[in-house]
Amino acid sequence: MEPVLKSADLQQLASDIVARATKAGASDAEVVISEGDEFSVQVRLGQVETLKESGSRAIGLRVFLHSAGGQRTASTSSSDFSAEGIERLVSGAVTLAKITSEDPFAGLPEREAFGQFSGDLGLYFDDVYSLPAAERIELARRAEAAAMAADTRIQNSDGASFDAATGHKILANSRGFIGEKRSSYCGLSAMPIAQDANGMQRDYWYSSARTLSRLESPESIGAEAARRTLRRLGARRVATQKASIVFAPEIARSIIGNVFEAANGDSIYRSASFFAGMLGEQVAGENITVVDDGTMVFNAVGGFGTTPFDGEGLPTRRTVVIEKGVLKNYLMNTYTARKLNMHSTGNASRGLAGNPGIGAGNFYLQAGALTPEALIGDVQQGLYVTQTMGFGVNLVTGDYSQGASGLWIENGELAYPVEEITIAGNLREMYRNIVAIGNDLVFRGPAAAPTIRVEGMMIAGE
Numbered sequence: 001m002e003p004v005l006k007s008a009d010l011q012q013l014a015s016d017i018v019a020r021a022t023k024a025g026a027s028d029a030e031v032v033i034s035e036g037d038e039f040s041v042q043v044r045l046g047q048v049e050t051l052k053e054s055g056s057r058a059i060g061l062r063v064f065l066h067s068a069g070g071q072r073t074a075s076t077s078s079s080d081f082s083a084e085g086i087e088r089l090v091s092g093a094v095t096l097a098k099i100t101s102e103d104p105f106a107g108l109p110e111r112e113a114f115g116q117f118s119g120d121l122g123l124y125f126d127d128v129y130s131l132p133a134a135e136r137i138e139l140a141r142r143a144e145a146a147a148m149a150a151d152t153r154i155q156n157s158d159g160a161s162f163d164a165a166t167g168h169k170i171l172a173n174s175r176g177f178i179g180e181k182r183s184s185y186c187g188l189s190a191m192p193i194a195q196d197a198n199g200m201q202r203d204y205w206y207s208s209a210r211t212l213s214r215l216e217s218p219e220s221i222g223a224e225a226a227r228r229t230l231r232r233l234g235a236r237r238v239a240t241q242k243a244s245i246v247f248a249p250e251i252a253r254s255i256i257g258n259v260f261e262a263a264n265g266d267s268i269y270r271s272a273s274f275f276a277g278m279l280g281e282q283v284a285g286e287n288i289t290v291v292d293d294g295t296m297v298f299n300a301v302g303g304f305g306t307t308p309f310d311g312e313g314l315p316t317r318r319t320v321v322i323e324k325g326v327l328k329n330y331l332m333n334t335y336t337a338r339k340l341n342m343h344s345t346g347n348a349s350r351g352l353a354g355n356p357g358i359g360a361g362n363f364y365l366q367a368g369a370l371t372p373e374a375l376i377g378d379v380q381q382g383l384y385v386t387q388t389m390g391f392g393v394n395l396v397t398g399d400y401s402q403g404a405s406g407l408w409i410e411n412g413e414l415a416y417p418v419e420e421i422t423i424a425g426n427l428r429e430m431y432r433n434i435v436a437i438g439n440d441l442v443f444r445g446p447a448a449a450p451t452i453r454v455e456g457m458m459i460a461g462e
Contacts, residue, residue: 007168007180010035014172017061017086021174024094027066028108028174030312032352033059036167037129043140044159053133057081060352063093070104072097077352105338106355109312113334113344114177116309117316122298123306124182125211128164136162139188139218146222147192151230158191158202160222171350177313184210188218190225194233201232201417203387208444210298228386231407235417238408238461244382245423245457246375246409249440251385252449256365258427259290260447261395263321263329264358265336265347274398274428275327283327284431287368290322292331294346294361305362305446311350316361319345325432333358365449368437372451375436377412383459384409385423398427418461425457433457 014031021029035057042050062075074096078089131139144160164186172178189206205225207216247255267273275283284290294316296303310316312334319329332340333348333356349359376384389403405419438451 007170010168010170011172011178011180013081014170015178017059017090018172018174020086020090021061021063021093024090025065026063026094026097026174027071028064030062030108030171030173031059032350033057033170034167034352036165039129039133039136039164040161041133041137041140041163042159042161043137043144044157046141046144048137049159051133051137058352059086059089060350061089061093062355063097064107065094065097067102069102071106072100072102073106073355074100075353075355105335107334108173108175109314109334109344111175114175114313115315116179116313117295118308120297121295121306121308122303123210124166124184125213126166126184127212128166128184128186128210130212136164142218143188143190143222143225144192146219147190147226147229148222150192150223150226151194153194153196153230153233154192154226155195156193158193158204160190161188163187171309171311171313173313179309179313181308186210186212186215188215188221190218190222192222192226192229194226194229196233198234201229201235203229203232206444208304210303232405232417232419235405235419237420238383238418238459240459240461242456242458244379244409244453244455245459246379246382246384246451246453248384248386248406249438249442249449249451250444251388252365252452253447254388255430255452256290256449257363257447258393258395258400259321259431260292260331260360260363262427263327263331265330265332265340265342266358267395268330269336269339273395275330278327279330281327282325283428284322284325285434286325287437288322288325288431288434289320289366290364291318291320291366292345292347292361292363293318296362302362302364302443302448304443305360307361310344310346311348311356311359312344314344314346314348316346319347331358331360360446362443363447364441364443365437365452367439367441367450370436370438372438372440375438375451375453376409376414378436379409379412379453382409383407383418383421383423384414388423392424393427398429400425400427400430420461422460423457424460425454429456430454
């Protein structure tokens with residue numbers, strides 16, 4: 001069994017691997033050491049269906065070899081922390097780099113760009129593992145039981161789950177950067193099934209937090225899951241038409257999430273986004289401000305996407321992507337920034353192997369002033385979307401088409417459930433036609449949006 005290494009030991013190990021890589025011929029080197037624990041239980045009808053508890057620890061190494069035409073780069077990873085394992089990790093990366101193609105844009109960030117936030121960002125709480133396994137299982141049972149007890153039409157369940165995880169990551173490179181971060185997570189969900197004479201329906205609800213103390217109660221999660229499931233009973237199709245569409249927050253989040261994909265520097269330099277060449281131009285209504293913020297301290301507002309440094313060791317930051325409808329920034333790592341002759345926005349994301357990608361921090365649409373009830377109340381006829389299905393988004397053209405279900409709105413009231421329809425539009429127009437924004441911005445993960453209302457979309461039904 002490998003010895004348990006303390007934080008200082010892991011930092012020293014990371015620095016030692018960097019030194020070994022440069023001694024072996026690398027012009028630059030970058031090491032990631034990642035370790036973590038996971039617990040997951042799924043119960044169904046009160047019985048444990050799956051139970052998983054695991055731990056992992058691994059090293060990732062990326063090396064660069066300077067050449068006349070740029071940099072040659074390669075990466076390797078391993079879970080073997082022995083001296084022999086680390087030697088294979090280093091020699092394998094350097095050997096691979098010698099046979100890769102030169103890339104003038106590859107390489108670590110400039111030395112002066114590195115940095116990180118100091119102080120407690122509220123990312124790690126050890127209470128997520130404070131409960132014995134039996135009590136974690138009981139939380140899932142209580143959530144399912146609350147959903148089952150809500151109504152006699154709920155006699156079945158897809159189950160309930162409780163998850164907990166902790167993570168520890170160290171990043172070090174040959175340009176003097178070394179950073180460390182810890183994180184924790186816990187989540188609880190319930191998925192009841194309701195049935196009446198018209199058929200069967202299912203839905204879910206969940207709560208997630210970095211600390212057990214912020215998790216919603218199992219009873220409230222079960223009750224909300226039941227409410228959402230019951231309101232789907234008796235769903236029908238509606239006629240094909242153009243109508244107002246109100247997106248519930250969990251669906252609005254994906255609509256706004258497409259802004260991230262469209263503003264992703266990788267998509268931009270490949271000309272695979274309808275935002276390419278649009279910096280400084282109006283791309284949405286003046287009521288739209290979209291922000292990516294990796295610096296939020298975790299609290300009741302947000303912080304699931306917070307990190308003290310990005311996947312390359314640059315300090316994360318707050319970036320306004322769209323301000324009052326105007327596209328202000330793309331989101332980039334160092335590689336895409338060099339491709340575009342710009343600067344990284346601190347959005348590099350890094351796994352163990354491969355080159356960094358581009359990831360969001362806390363990505364959200366700024367809230368408006370209307371309550372969801374008032375926003376729906378202004379609709380004479382329209383659709384309140386609570387679920388979408390499929391992957392019908394084309395980032396090059398902006399075309400959007402998704403299967404959907406939800407509730408029909410008549411005279412400002414939710415009238416009856418709707419299913420087996422398709423909603424369609426174009427993101428270019430949809431972002432300009434968001435005519436109302438709710439005040440119900442709640443973070444249940446790194447991305448969030450309040451309720452929004454979009455005019456002019458097509459509903460394909462009967």
